[in-house]
Amino acid sequence: MSVIVDAPKASPKAKPVWARFMRWETLLALLCVVMMVGNSLLSPYFLDFGNLSDATANFSEQAIIALAMALLIIARDIDLSVASVIAVCSLAMGLLAAQGFGTPVLMVAALALGLACGMFNGWLVTKFALPSIVVTIGTMSLFRGLADIVLGDKALTHYPPLLQAIGQNYVASWLPIPVSFAVFLILALVFAFVLHATPFGRRLYAMGNNPVAARFSGIPVNRIRFILFALTGLMSGLAAILLTGRIGSTRPNIATGWELSVITMAILGGVSISGGSGTIGGVVLAVLLLGFTQFGLSLVNVPEIVINILQGVMLIVAIGVPLLLQRLRGRR
C-alpha cells in the first residue's frame, strides 16, 4: 500500500505543478480583491454584510456540487447530468410531500435518489468502459425527461415549512448566513481534507495524470471512479433539498443549465480540464469570484447576458493561460 501512497510524490513533475498552483490561487485571490473593490465602487449597496450574505444563497447550491465535480474532473471524468439529477430529486420530494410525508423523509429520499443516479452514471461508465461525457449527456436527457413526463406543465408547490426554512433561513440569528452557504463552507473543509490530506485524494491526482500508470501501480481506478460519480450524485441530491426548500416549487425546468455553471466554478478554480491538477481552495475562491461578480454587476443592473459574457471570458482565460505558460516553458 505504501507504494500507492508514494506514487504521485515520486513523479518528477509533482513539484513544479504544485508551485504553479500556488500561483493560480494567488491570482484568484487577487482577482477577488479587485472584484470586491470594483463592486464597492460601482454600487453603494455592495459592501454590506447582509446583502453579501443573502447573495450567497444564489450560488451555494451550485458550489456544493462543484466540490464533487472538482474531484471528478481531477480524476479525468466529468458529469453533465447534475442539473437533471436535481430535477429528479426535487420531483421525488414534491411527490412525497404531496403524499403528506415530513421533511426528514423528503431529505432522505432526495439524498438516496441523488446517490442512486450518481451510482447509475458510475456503473455505466466503469462497467461498459464508456466515456463519461457521453454517458452523462445521455443521463442528462434521461433524468430531465423523467421530470418532464411526470410533471408536464404542472408544478409541485406544497412543501412542509421546515424544508422551506432550511432553504430560506439563516443558520441562527447570531450567525446571519444562509444555511446553504454554511453547508458549502463545511463541505469545502471536508473535501479539502480528503483531497489534500488522504491517500484517497492523492490517488485522484495519480489517476488524472496517468490512468494507465495508476492502474498498474495498484490503484482500484474503476472503484474510485464509481465512488466519485456516486458522490457527485449525492451532492446533487443535497443541492436539490436546498434549492427546493429555497424556492418552494418544483417544475421540470428546475436548475436548467446549472451543469455548466458548476463546471465553470471548478475550471476557473484551477482544476485542469485534462485532469491531474486542481485544489479545493481554488474552487472556493472561484465560487466567490463568480458569485459576487454576478451579484455586484446585477446590483447596477448590468443585463445578465453581459455578465455571462464576462464569465465566459474569465473561463477561457483560465483555461488558456496555463496552457500558454506551459507552451512557453516548453519552448525555453
Next chain:
Amino acid sequence: MFSRRHLLQVGGAAALVSSTSLPSLAAGKELRIALVVKALGIGFFDACHEGGEQAAKQLGNVKVIYTGPTKTTAEEQIAVIESLIAQKVDAMAISANDTNALVPVCKKAMARGIKVISFDSGIAPAGRILQINPSNNTLIGAKCVQMIAKTLNYQGEIAILSATAQATNQNIWIGKMKEELKKPAYAKMKLVATVYGDDVADKSYREMQGLIKAHPNLKGVIAPTTVGIVAAAKAVVDAKLTGKIFVSGLGLPSEMKAAVASGATDTFAIWNPIDLGYTAIMVAAQIAEGKTTGKPGSVLHCGRMGDLKVTPNATVAMANPYTFDKSNIDKFAKIF
C-alpha cells in the same frame, strides 16, 4: 498580464455602468421602480418597458429599472429580485416565470418595505399586493362581438371558431360573447355555429372551410385564439371570399399582418403591452408613494387608462383589449 487585462475589463464595465446609474442616486425623492420581466430580449416585454417609461415621464419622479433574467427560469429571476432587494428599490412590478417559486423572495422584499405587484403573468397572492390582468373575461367577450358587429354593420350570420372544447378561458369568453349578443343592438345578428380547431393550424383551417360550406350566408367569424384567427383568415383568402366573410377575434399583430393586408380581417384585438407596462408603473408608483394601499376595494388612478378598482381577490383588470387594424398594424407587428 492576465490580471491587468481583467482589471481593464472590470474598469470598462464600471465606466459603462456608472454613467447610466449614478444620476438616479443623486436625486433625492425619486422613486426607483423595477419592471422585472420573464426574460430580456422579448418584444412583448420591450413594449411593456416602453409603456413604463411613458408612465415615468408623466409622473416625473419615477425611474424605471427594466430588468429580468436571460433564461425564463424562476431561479434566475429570483437572483435578479435578490439584487433589487439589496438595492432597496421602492417597488417592483413582476411578470413571473413561476407563480409559486417567487413567493418566498417576494415576501422577503415586502418584509423590507418594498412594494411588490405582479402584471401579465401573476405571482400567487401571498407574494404580491395585487396582480394586474391585461383585461377581464367580460371585456374580452364584449370586445370580440363589438369588433365584428362594427365591421358587419350590426347585421348578418356569424360563427365562432374556438380552440379546444375543453379550454377554460375560451369557453368563458364564448359565454360572455353570447351574453353580449343578447343586447338589442345585435338583434339583426345571429350566431349560427361554434366549431373547435383545437389550436392546431390545419384543423382550424379545415373547420373554417366547413363553416363556409355549411353556412352560405355566413358574414363573419370570431376566433378568440391566436392560432385559429390566422388559419381562418387564410381559409377566407384561399376561398377568394375576402370582402364577403370577415374574420375577427384575438391575434398577434406580427402574425396577422398578412390577413389585415388582404382584407380578410378588418379589426382584431389583443392586450396592448405598452398600456400594460404603463399601468404597471402607474400602479406601483401610487402604492410606493403611499397614496393607496392597493388592497381590495381601493381605486387606482392610472392616467390615460382611467381609474381601476381592485377586486376582492386582489386583481385589477386593465382595460378593453386593444384594437388593431390597417392604421396601426405595421407599427405593432414589429413589436410582438
